[in-house]
Amino acid sequence: MDEERSAFDWETRFAADDTPWERAGLHPAMLAWVEAGELQPGARVIIPGCGRSPELGFLAANGLDVTGADLSPTAIDFQRRQLDATGHDATLLKGDVLAHRPDTPYDRVYEQTFLCAIPPRLRVDYERALCDWLKPGGHLLALFMQKDVAGGPPYGCALPAMHQLFPEERWFWPDDDAFIAWPHPSLKGKPELAGVLVRR
Numbered sequence: 001m002d003e004e005r006s007a008f009d010w011e012t013r014f015a016a017d018d019t020p021w022e023r024a025g026l027h028p029a030m031l032a033w034v035e036a037g038e039l040q041p042g043a044r045v046i047i048p049g050c051g052r053s054p055e056l057g058f059l060a061a062n063g064l065d066v067t068g069a070d071l072s073p074t075a076i077d078f079q080r081r082q083l084d085a086t087g088h089d090a091t092l093l094k095g096d097v098l099a100h101r102p103d104t105p106y107d108r109v110y111e112q113t114f115l116c117a118i119p120p121r122l123r124v125d126y127e128r129a130l131c132d133w134l135k136p137g138g139h140l141l142a143l144f145m146q147k148d149v150a151g152g153p154p155y156g157c158a159l160p161a162m163h164q165l166f167p168e169e170r171w172f173w174p175d176d177d178a179f180i181a182w183p184h185p186s187l188k189g190k191p192e193l194a195g196v197l198v199r200r
């Protein structure tokens, strides 16, 4: 792993319980997507940079075929313990998710505070990985963190930059005004814009 990718020490943050991005409960955008039928039982879904977030266990409990991936062994071990405690299962990958290439493509990618957490120069690697992960017609359930000031995580994901990163040749976009803003309760209310991009 290169220096920039490891410059922010996620493992140390988890080990110290210094994790201000974590929500107290399930992300309301994910619940809205479940309600809308975006996350159906049986669907193959990957959660890159899953951390300790409870959405992984929730989706596994709801019958989805879930893969969670994270650099942090502490986070992955936490997810394993949670799954074991509830009797549900998921595939857990420890390591750099940007290098992950599944044998079978996914129907959905669900991520929260992952794209905004990786150094922006790695975004093109992420977009390439997403194209490889998703089957044609697969959905990226995107939560684009809105933050004006540049610098250390989270890095803002303004829509114009997202249009450049996810070009129309490879992605069907909803209208910009169809995105729903969900303020983050513990990141000073910074909004995440929720919208579904479809892999062509």
Ligand SMILES: C[S@@+](CC[C@H](N)C(=O)[O-])C[C@H]1O[C@@H](n2cnc3c(N)ncnc32)[C@H](O)[C@@H]1O
Residues within 6 Å of the ligand: 005, 010, 011, 021, 022, 023, 048, 049, 050, 051, 052, 053, 069, 070, 071, 072, 075, 095, 096, 097, 098, 111, 112, 113, 114, 117, 118
């Ligand atoms: C801001 S945290 C978000 C965690 C979780 N999604 C949540 O909402 O609570 C970013 C997560 O991405 C993970 N991460 C960062 N770069 C990664 C990479 N290249 N591969 C896998 N995980 C990564 C970190 O370990 C961390 O758990």
